[in-house]
Amino acid sequence: MNFKFVVPKNEKDLINEFSDDRCVLMAGGTDLLVKMRLGKIKPEKIISTIKIPTLHTLGFDGEKLTIGTNVTYSELLDFKPIKAxxxxxxxxxxxxxxxxxxxxxxxxxNIMNASPAGDGLLALYLSDASVEISDGEVHAISDFITGPGKTTIGQKRYLKNIFIPKRDWTHRYFEKVGQRTSMTISIASIGVLLKLSGKRIDEIHLAFGSVGPTVLRMREIETFAKGKVLNEKLLDEISSLVFESVKPIDDVRGSAGYRKRLCRNLVYRLNEFL
Structure with missing residues (x-):
């Protein structure tokens, strides 16, 4: 495969390198290179963003977390405000x-790959994250991603920053189910953020991955559960609603029916908060 590889050192040079839809951007390249090997993408030019310092922002001002395009997962794990x-x-x-x-x-x-199985995406949907595009526009993550591999970014624009607002939660839960214990693509995943007063739900965010065209944020179920007491009866009700709400497909990792049952059962992980 023949292609031109360029490494601009600032955003002005990056913009000047844009040509047409056969031109792709690369940060880490972990998704892009796989797609190229499979023949799904055949770029004529690859533009690496790795040496552009303005795309490597990582900071927390007490109210909002800012993550630049070039920030790696390892850097996020090492950044103390993330875990705290x-x-x-x-x-x-x-x-x-x-x-x-x-x-x-x-x-x-992970965002630009726009896979409903993206683990990072599940956390971003739960956290009401937004993304900043190179022209200054800011979009909610749930509006920016429109389907598998699809976003609203358009031509000659690039993702610059990710913003996550600080919120106070009392409990959280994340789990992904796959065919092995490590380095797996999820069959289904669940993420929950809870703010409890005693056993009463003051607020809840609930989302599932790998069971729809995008990560599914269960906003109607969140509204239903808000203000109610977290108990076995409520978990039964939420579980039934989840079973009806998720929209999985059959693929090599699992059938649609199995995924629906799996999501229904994952709700009972919240038993540990009773």
Missing amino acids: EFPILYDAILTVGSPQIRNRGTLAG
Whole structure:
């Protein structure tokens, strides 16, 4: 495969390198290189963002976490505010690939890959994250990703930053189920953020991965559960609603029916908070 590889050192040069739809951007390259080997992408030019310092922002100002395009999973895991203030994100990215993948792969790449199985995406949906595009536009993550491998970014624009607002939660839960215990693509995954007063649910965010065209944030179920007492009866009700709400497909990792039953059963993991 023949292609041109360029490494601009600033965003102005990056923009000047854009040509047409046969031109692709690369941060870590962990998804891109796999797609190229499989023949799914045949770029004429690859533009690496790795040497652009303005795309390597990582900071927390007490209210909002900012993550630049080039920040790797390993850097996120080493950044103390992640585990302290955004532990659901920490839990999710700790399951991504291997140490080698985490040393190269980026959360921004996870977003642009737009797979409903993306572990980092589940945490971003739960956390009401948003993304900043190179022209300054900011979009909610749930609006930015429109389907498997699809976003609203358009031509000659690139993802610059990810923003996650700080929220106070009392409990969290993340789990992904796969065919092996490590380096697995999920058959289904669940993420929950809870704010409890005693056993009453003041607020809940609930999402599932790998069971729809995008990560599924269960907003109607969140509204249903808010203000109710967390008990076995409520978990039964939520479990039934989840079974009806998820929209999986059959693939090599599992059937649609199995995924629906799996999601229904994963709700009972919240028993530990009763």
